[in-house]
Amino acid sequence: xxxxxxxxxxxxxxxxxxxxxxxxxxxxxxxxxxxxxxxxxxxxxxxxxxxxxxxxxxxxxxxxxxxxxxxxxxxxxxxxxxxxxxxxxxxxxxxxxxxxxxxxxxxxxxxxxxxxxxxxxxxxxxxxxxxxxxxxxxxxxxxxxxxxxxxxxxxxxxxxxxxxxxxxxxxxxxxxxxxxxxxxxxxxxxxxxxxxxxxxxxxxxxxxxxxxxxxxxxxxxxxxxxxxxxxxxxxxxxxxxxxxxxxxxxxxxxxxxxxxxxxxxxxxxxxxxxxxxxxxxxxxxxxxxxxxxxxxxxxxxxxxxxxxxxxxxxxxxxxxxxxxxxxxxxxxxxxxxxxxxxxxxxxxxxxxxxxxxxxxxxx
Numbered sequence: 001x002x003x004x005x006x007x008x009x010x011x012x013x014x015x016x017x018x019x020x021x022x023x024x025x026x027x028x029x030x031x032x033x034x035x036x037x038x039x040x041x042x043x044x045x046x047x048x049x050x051x052x053x054x055x056x057x058x059x060x061x062x063x064x065x066x067x068x069x070x071x072x073x074x075x076x077x078x079x080x081x082x083x084x085x086x087x088x089x090x091x092x093x094x095x096x097x098x099x100x101x102x103x104x105x106x107x108x109x110x111x112x113x114x115x116x117x118x119x120x121x122x123x124x125x126x127x128x129x130x131x132x133x134x135x136x137x138x139x140x141x142x143x144x145x146x147x148x149x150x151x152x153x154x155x156x157x158x159x160x161x162x163x164x165x166x167x168x169x170x171x172x173x174x175x176x177x178x179x180x181x182x183x184x185x186x187x188x189x190x191x192x193x194x195x196x197x198x199x200x201x202x203x204x205x206x207x208x209x210x211x212x213x214x215x216x217x218x219x220x221x222x223x224x225x226x227x228x229x230x231x232x233x234x235x236x237x238x239x240x241x242x243x244x245x246x247x248x249x250x251x252x253x254x255x256x257x258x259x260x261x262x263x264x265x266x267x268x269x270x271x272x273x274x275x276x277x278x279x280x281x282x283x284x285x286x287x288x289x290x291x292x293x294x295x296x297x298x299x300x301x302x303x304x305x306x307x308x309x310x311x312x313x314x315x316x317x318x319x320x321x322x323x324x325x326x327x328x329x330x331x332x333x334x335x336x337x338x339x340x341x342x343x344x345x346x347x348x349x350x351x352x353x354x355x356x357x358x359x360x361x362x363x
Contacts, residue, residue: 061252070253075244079254083240084261090154090236091223094161098222099215101162102169103208109174110199120170127167133228135160140232157229157236165222172214176207216273220266227262237261 022030052061059066069075108120140156148155180203188198230239241258245251 066248066250067253069248070244070250070257075254075257079240079244080237080257080261083235083237083258086154086234086240087223087226087236090157090161090226090229090234091219094158094165094222094226095219097158097162098166098169098219101166102171102173102215103204104170105166106170106173106177107199107204109170110177110204112195124167124170127163128171130164132160132164132225133231135163136228136232153229153232153234156232157226157234160228161222161225165218165225168218169215172211172218173204173207176211177203179210180206213273216269220269220273223265223269224262 049062055061105120105124108116109124111117111120136156139159140152143152143155177199184202184206185198188202189195193201226234226236227238229236230242233239237258238255241254242251245254248254
């Protein structure tokens, strides 16, 4: 209960940093603005539906004669489901390839061997800079020239998504390793591991776990970008929906159904990525959050060790509290002033240069 209350308090504190809490007048203005915005959206929706029902030229777009063929079983069996299967097939292969590509080239950018490091950097930056549609078009023409006319569009979509999204995953891996505390690498080296082994055995696994939610969010982009394959005649969900619309002259209705299908799958993946950080942060140091300290309650038996340490802790200068709190400052060991810092933080009260004023509370 204390952890939940502390986390809720921390969330409210972090939220209050972004903006000031509005007062009664501010909340009233926000409420009125929300009502006005809601009325405007309702009016816009009514206007759009009225226009669709009474177009200047053409058939009523809200009639069942157009929506029926886009929703019946034949449309799902012959068009939507085969197109969705092709979309998911390309997405799954591209996701696996993008993760492998990203891990390999992300590690390559982290190695100290400069030929591998710079080659990986050039490949990643090039793949990030080129639009994925250009990759698909050039690969489609290249595969067709090599005689892969049947599967040229499929492999062009897959490899285009692998190259672009794999470069993004590589940057996620690199940034995930960079966000780890330096103590992880130092501890691995202290255990006798070399730099490469420390990177592969300690840092990269933690970075992958820490960046998993961001990776899943990026993989939502993979699912949606498969729709670009319809430009090179790949028979995905979008292409099959366009075929259905051309057959029954209900292009709007078929595309609306396809958009709803895309939305459902993207929403499910997004919710999955939102639920992962709370689970993943217990398995890695990549998400660096300060530990929650339980309050020292007199009647709480779980806090007895904290109370005993607080009472038995030896304090310098006759029990006066030190000016600086006692905390872990391992990063000071890699600086030139670590001795001075160690002295000022009250860890060496018997040092001849220690002065009593360092332990006095500021006025």
